[in-house]
Amino acid sequence: MKKIKLLLWSAVVATLSACSSSSPEALEGSWQLTHIDGKPAATGVVLQLNLKDKKVNGNDGCNTFMGMIEKATDKELILSDLATSLMLCENMEQPDLFHAEIQKVKAYRVTQKQLVLLDAQGQELLTFKKE
Numbered sequence: 001m002k003k004i005k006l007l008l009w010s011a012v013v014a015t016l017s018a019c020s021s022s023s024p025e026a027l028e029g030s031w032q033l034t035h036i037d038g039k040p041a042a043t044g045v046v047l048q049l050n051l052k053d054k055k056v057n058g059n060d061g062c063n064t065f066m067g068m069i070e071k072a073t074d075k076e077l078i079l080s081d082l083a084t085s086l087m088l089c090e091n092m093e094q095p096d097l098f099h100a101e102i103q104k105v106k107a108y109r110v111t112q113k114q115l116v117l118l119d120a121q122g123q124e125l126l127t128f129k130k131e
Contacts, residue, residue, distance in 0.1 A: 024072040026110040031128035062089035
């Protein structure tokens with residue numbers, strides 16, 4: 001009986017841990033933008049984070065971008081040296097807003113295959129879903 005209780009308790013802890021991850025490894029991979037400043041975003045914006053190489057890259061819906069991951073801890077995420085290609089697309093409003101917001105990122109939260117990038121005050125800037 002004790003073994004069953006222990007197994008059930010372990011399963012509950014594992015399930016709860018999977019719901020809200022705050023390790024830098026949870027950042028790894030490809031993410032699709034769903035919201036900017038809490039408002040739905042147009043499709044096509046992709047963020048890729050490579051912790052091993054400390055690189056970030058992706059597509060803002062018009063241009064490709066790249067940069068460095070300066071710091072990634074359990075809560076902090078600081079990106080640097082962000083650069084973008086210079087194609088001119090018909091509607092640059094979302095790409096311009098995306099770049100303005102990604103420059104402000106200082107922290108993050110990962111829950112159930114969702115990545116939320118936050119500013120220094122903890123305000124939500126960009127929300128992504130795992131690809």
